[in-house]
Amino acid sequence: MTNPSKKTVIVEKAFDAFYSGGFHATGVDALADDAGVSKRTLYKYFPTKEHLIEAVLDHYGATVRTYLIDAAAERSDDPRAQIMALFDIRRDLMLQQQFRGCLAQQAAQEYRDRHVGIEQVGEATVHYFEAHFIALCRQAKLKEPAxxxxxxxxxxxxxxxxxxxxxxxxxxxxxxxIVRSLVA
Incomplete structure (x- = not known):
């Protein structure tokens, strides 16, 4: 097994720090310390804190998409059952994450009209899930799937x-x- 790259370690540690402390409240010094790297190394990979936040949101989006969608698909081949499963899986994740909510949504809100890149990456994850719900509705042949x-x-x-x-x-x-009555 190989050790993760410094860049990966920085992203993963920043993910934890931003999720628990927020984006604005978490400083670059603390991020570098948590990752066990110098600020110079952090800035080598991420020229600004905002670039790091974008990378963290990409990581979060990929992780949560894979986790939720794969877990729902493992539970059932039926798209209606997958829709219902997404609610159970996300509920369980909320408990595991100590009610921290959706990091992408938090970023999009915190950086609205302040940093277009962060706003776009955050919104992309949110839109991905909307598209997935639409796709499941189409697969289930529900009326007006979009x-x-x-x-x-x-x-x-x-x-x-x-x-x-x-x-x-x-x-x-x-x-x-509510959803059960809509997809019945």
């Missing part, structure tokens, strides 16, 4: 936001009840 998929995604994001704010996952139970 319209319904957007609604399901909105319900999904609402459950994530409510759970994060309340530090309680019961929003996923309510969301699943």
């Amino acid at each position: 319209h319904l998929g957007k609604h399901l995604h909105l319900i999904f994001q609402g459950a994530v936001a409510a759970s994060q704010m309340r530090r309680d996952v019961t929003a996923f139970t309510t969301a699943k009840s």
